[in-house]
Amino acid sequence: MRVSKRCQYALRALFELSLQPDGRPMKIHQIAGAQKVPPRFLEVILNELKHAGFVDSRRGSEGGYVLARPAKDLTVGEVIEYIQGPIYTPVADAAKHRNGESLLGDYAFQQLWRKVSDAVSGVWDNTTFAELVEYEMAKKSSSALNYAI
Amino acid sequence: MRVSKRCQYALRALFELSLQPDGRPMKIHQIAGAQKVPPRFLEVILNELKHAGFVDSRRGSEGGYVLARPAKDLTVGEVIEYIQGPIYTPVADAAKHRNGESLLGDYAFQQLWRKVSDAVSGVWDNTTFAELVEYEMAKKSSSALNYAI
DNA sequence: TCCATCTTCACTATATCAATCGACATTGTA
DNA sequence: TACAATGTCGATTGATATAGTGAAGATGGA
Numbered sequence: 001m002r003v004s005k006r007c008q009y010a011l012r013a014l015f016e017l018s019l020q021p022d023g024r025p026m027k028i029h030q031i032a033g034a035q036k037v038p039p040r041f042l043e044v045i046l047n048e049l050k051h052a053g054f055v056d057s058r059r060g061s062e063g064g065y066v067l068a069r070p071a072k073d074l075t076v077g078e079v080i081e082y083i084q085g086p087i088y089t090p091v092a093d094a095a096k097h098r099n100g101e102s103l104l105g106d107y108a109f110q111q112l113w114r115k116v117s118d119a120v121s122g123v124w125d126n127t128t129f130a131e132l133v134e135y136e137m138a139k140k141s142s143s144a145l146n147y148a149i
Numbered sequence: 150m151r152v153s154k155r156c157q158y159a160l161r162a163l164f165e166l167s168l169q170p171d172g173r174p175m176k177i178h179q180i181a182g183a184q185k186v187p188p189r190f191l192e193v194i195l196n197e198l199k200h201a202g203f204v205d206s207r208r209g210s211e212g213g214y215v216l217a218r219p220a221k222d223l224t225v226g227e228v229i230e231y232i233q234g235p236i237y238t239p240v241a242d243a244a245k246h247r248n249g250e251s252l253l254g255d256y257a258f259q260q261l262w263r264k265v266s267d268a269v270s271g272v273w274d275n276t277t278f279a280e281l282v283e284y285e286m287a288k289k290s291s292s293a294l295n296y297a298i
Numbered sequence: 299t300c301c302a303t304c305t306t307c308a309c310t311a312t313a314t315c316a317a318t319c320g321a322c323a324t325t326g327t328a
Numbered sequence: 329t330a331c332a333a334t335g336t337c338g339a340t341t342g343a344t345a346t347a348g349t350g351a352a353g354a355t356g357g358a
Contacts, residue, residue, distance in 0.1 A: 002151035005347065008239050008258075015254045027302070035252060041348055047304075060357030061301040076261065090157050103184055105164045107288040108281040112225065112273070113152075119268035124261070132257040139256040154316065176334075190317050196336065209325030210333045 007083040009037045010045050014054060014079060018071035018129040025057070025064030052082045072130035077121055087117040156232040158186045159194050163203060163228060164285075167220035167278040174206070174213030201231045221279035226270055236266040 012035040020026055028046065032039040046065055049055045056068045067074065081087075090113055161184040169175055177195065181188035195214055198204045205217045216223065230236070239262060244251065 002237050003239055003262075004345090008243070011258070012252075012254060015257070019253065029302095035254065036250075038348060040350085043303085044348090050304090057303065058357075059301090059303045059355065062358060063302055063356085065303090088151050090152055101185075103161075104168065104289075105161060105184065105281070105285055107292075108164070108285040109157075109160070111284060112276060112281065115272045115276075116269055119272050120265055123264045123268050127261060127264075132254070132261065135260060136254060136257040140253075143256075153314085187317060189319085192335080193317085193337090199335095206335065207325085208323085208333090208335050209327085211326065212324090212334050214335090 003080065004084060006041075006045060007080055009035070009042060010049060010079055010083050011076065012037060013042060013046060013065075014049070014067070014074065014129055015132055017055065017065060017067045018074075018133050020066070023066060025062070025066045027064040031065070048083070049079075052079075054079060054082075067129075070130070071133060072128050074129045075125055076127045076129070076132070077125035080124060087120060089113050089117065152229065153233060155190075155194060156229055158184070158191060159198060159228055159232050160225065161186060162191060162195060162214075163198070163216070163223065163278055164281055166204065166214060166216045167223075167282050169215070174211070174215045176213040180214070197232065198228075201228075203228060203231075216278075219279070220282060221277050223278045224274055225276045225278070225281070226274035229273060236269060238262050238266065 013031050016031045016034050017026060028043055029039050031037065031046075032042045037045075046055065046057070050057055050065075053068055054074065055065045057063065057065050090109070162180050165180045165184050166175060177192055178188050180186065180195075181191045186194075195204060195206070199206055199214075202217055203223065204214045206212065206214050239258070244255065
């Protein structure tokens with residue numbers, strides 16, 4: 001599954017918010033700086049994430065964004081599907097253009113794409129942001145160790 | 150993984166050639182007609198498939214295209230990867246733009262995309278065109294049966 | 299009153315993809 | 329040998345999606 005920049009930035013932003021231990025809101029430019037996302041673009045994206053209910057925002061000088069749910073209850077899959085729509089299924093799509101006419105191969109390819117899409121969602125519906133953070137921290141400390149040695 | 154039309158047409162064409170029992174070459178317009186592919190576009194695609202070594206061609210009035218290998222030795226995966234290039238891996242890509250600078254999250258997302266890409270190639274590297282044909286035929290005869298009842 | 303988010307609309311590149319055109323090369327057959 | 333069918337190849341067009349910017353004003357908290 002191809003993942004657009006917009007979507008990658010969304011994931012990065014949520015990852016960054018997941019790193020925030022206390023309930024302190026993060027400002028756009030903080031997130032943008034930390035994850036190298038164009039700030040203006042991030043603004044648009046965070047807005048989407050707010051409407052989706054993934055983050056909450058607070059205005060004013062102490063404002064910013066916070067996760068709307070704990071990171072362990074937020075999967076990568078729901079975010080990607082919200083941003084990009086459902087995983088692409090070519091056959092059903094193509095069949096519409098042919099107004100219902102079916103071709104030899106439709107069944108086989110239908111099944112193939114279904115298998116692929118199941119495999120993909122199997123991965124990312126079972127990955128939470130808490131897990132991402134945990135993995136990152138483990139990996140980071142082990143690579144720091146390597147430097148020390 | 151997003152699959153372009155070009156790639157779908159390529160798969161359709163190879164599927165159609167896999168259906169051909171004897172070694173008789175099929176003409177472009179036959180394939181195009183059977184699988185509803187724009188003939189002119191198919192011409193370009195079959196050319197690519199020839200260079201990749203997936204099909205052979207014969208010129209002249211009795212010419213056309215044939216599979217270069219038996220359908221049971223041809224996987225969906227190799228075709229897709231040839232047409233679209235390797236499965237998309239955002240992190241490595243992005244790291245180049247940052248000239249080597251790493252971000253907090255790189256490890257975690259790297260692993261995530263890797264899992265996804267493994268899941269996907271696990272499906273299509275293990276699917277041959279012979280299997281697609283077999284599945285299609287089984288499904289087709291069972292649905293014909295349903296009509297009869 | 300300052301700061302930062304929210305809302306909205308528009309606008310420009312850029313890239314990719316789908317599809318087509320036109321000219322040329324090759325082969326089988328009459 | 330000449331014709332007709334077919335494959336080969338490079339260039340070009342048009343559509344669509346994506347990435348990212350710009351500007352203006354409204355809202356609300358410290």
